[in-house]
Amino acid sequence: MKPLLDTVENFLRGLARAQFFLVSTLAAIPAALLRPRLLMQQIYSVGVLSLVITVISGMFIGMVLGLQGYRTLVGFGAETSLGTFVALVTVRELGPVVTALLFAGRAGSALTAEIGLMRATDQLSAMEMMAVDPIQRVIAPRFIAGCLSLPLLAAIFCVMAIGISGGHLIGVELLGVDAGSYWTQIQGAVEFEDIWNGVVKSLVFAVVISWIAVYQGYHAAPNSEGVSRATRNTVVTSSLAILALDFVLTAFMFRGF
Amino acid sequence: MPAPPAAESNPLVRARGLHFAFGPRVIFEGVDIDLKRGQVTTLMGPSGTGKTTLLRLIGGQYRPAQGTVEFDGTDVHRLSRRELLDLRKHMGIMFQNGALLTDLTVFENVAFPIREHTKLPESMIRDLVLMKLHAVGLRGARDLYPHELSGGMARRVAMARAIALDPQLVMYDEPLTGLDPISMGVAMRLIRSLNDALGLTSIIVSHDVAETLSISDYAYIISNGKVVAEGTPDQVRASRSEWAQQFLKGEPDGPVHFHYDAPDYAKDLMGAAP
Numbered sequence: 067m068k069p070l071l072d073t074v075e076n077f078l079r080g081l082a083r084a085q086f087f088l089v090s091t092l093a094a095i096p097a098a099l100l101r102p103r104l105l106m107q108q109i110y111s112v113g114v115l116s117l118v119i120t121v122i123s124g125m126f127i128g129m130v131l132g133l134q135g136y137r138t139l140v141g142f143g144a145e146t147s148l149g150t151f152v153a154l155v156t157v158r159e160l161g162p163v164v165t166a167l168l169f170a171g172r173a174g175s176a177l178t179a180e181i182g183l184m185r186a187t188d189q190l191s192a193m194e195m196m197a198v199d200p201i202q203r204v205i206a207p208r209f210i211a212g213c214l215s216l217p218l219l220a221a222i223f224c225v226m227a228i229g230i231s232g233g234h235l236i237g238v239e240l241l242g243v244d245a246g247s248y249w250t251q252i253q254g255a256v257e258f259e260d261i262w263n264g265v266v267k268s269l270v271f272a273v274v275i276s277w278i279a280v281y282q283g284y285h286a287a288p289n290s291e292g293v294s295r296a297t298r299n300t301v302v303t304s305s306l307a308i309l310a311l312d313f314v315l316t317a318f319m320f321r322g323f
Numbered sequence: 324m325p326a327p328p329a330a331e332s333n334p335l336v337r338a339r340g341l342h343f344a345f346g347p348r349v350i351f352e353g354v355d356i357d358l359k360r361g362q363v364t365t366l367m368g369p370s371g372t373g374k375t376t377l378l379r380l381i382g383g384q385y386r387p388a389q390g391t392v393e394f395d396g397t398d399v400h401r402l403s404r405r406e407l408l409d410l411r412k413h414m415g416i417m418f419q420n421g422a423l424l425t426d427l428t429v430f431e432n433v434a435f436p437i438r439e440h441t442k443l444p445e446s447m448i449r450d451l452v453l454m455k456l457h458a459v460g461l462r463g464a465r466d467l468y469p470h471e472l473s474g475g476m477a478r479r480v481a482m483a484r485a486i487a488l489d490p491q492l493v494m495y496d497e498p499l500t501g502l503d504p505i506s507m508g509v510a511m512r513l514i515r516s517l518n519d520a521l522g523l524t525s526i527i528v529s530h531d532v533a534e535t536l537s538i539s540d541y542a543y544i545i546s547n548g549k550v551v552a553e554g555t556p557d558q559v560r561a562s563r564s565e566w567a568q569q570f571l572k573g574e575p576d577g578p579v580h581f582h583y584d585a586p587d588y589a590k591d592l593m594g595a596a597p
Binding site: 194196 | 412419420425436439440
């Protein structure tokens, strides 16, 4: 019983520390916004460099959806609804969730490792001793960059999966679904609310991943094992958080149906 | 360098009765230290005696359990965060491995504190940085990144950065560890000459006895949380403390045991010990 209580206590303590850390990060955001060059650099390394993996994954997921959707729908003679199927699945679920998972693996882990190594090599201490607040100079710009990048990446993912290659390439070009009905079905079925919900989801995921990544890096034990543990924690915790939050958000968003 | 008479009674840093512990591990049990103005003071002691911790206490990164640290008459640990950050502009620190910001060039590393804390025009920042880099002999390395520097060069860049804002106090954390003899000599001479030329007060934390004593005005030896010897280099060398003598002569056994606490060897091998 005692180990269990200890684990719970540790978890709650960690959560409290993480919340406190989030508050100080949020408080540092205005100052960080005044350093646009620093912010650009971070958006580049967090967002732009995650583009390739996002685009490629979007293509493949769209192609798989095209094949699976067509196979199922053609049995009912409803293959013209392929567009609706691909678009709704992508916009509502796979776009935000898969992009977030990829983002946690690609950018979240990199953020944690970078900040953790800065901690291990005394760079953060050096900043403090130079009277520069590392939360303002290091943490906040990376946090903002993460929050801005993920929703945009998710949008690009959706475009890749539905239109440019994925569903369209397989369904229309390869399997011969009529292009007109593919697009009209999408236009008719996808509501603004669907897109908005997808945006909200990926914004929430973005905040959570960026929060976990910078927190883990900043509090990593200053040695190689500590950095490796922190990186692993970032990927595991944010993946689980994404999936759990996705359920909660979905339950709230679509409870009317 | 002879210190002005007033400096004797008015040290730049005055630590009194410092107590500090990491959880159960006691680091300091009542340590008094003065850093006199204009002098180079060395703090020596075996690894793990909290030498670096003392620098962090002076810089206000750690808070002592008891005791005070005064910097130029101000109690460091009673300041608000903002006041503390302001105070730190008067301190420069060189960390053990330089702790240069790895995503910036040498030039930008030295310019970093100047850019953060002043609104000087770019041309003046350039001049200032080149002057600091020239002082450490690395004006030609301005465009290199930290990973392109040798250990000795990285520390010299860190020195240039530490003096970038013309601080009153410069703290050197293990400035010699891992350096070859040439770089060591260069670093030592630099610490002394920067101190005298810029009118600084310096503290060196080190366990390289001969090298650091040779350029110091005053030295402390710390062991087991207490100051075991202090004085001018000659006084320290002549200290009758067993701890100090073992440390200065590098003897493997003495008050600091060679063996970590362990059960009886023979019994241990026979499996009798728990």
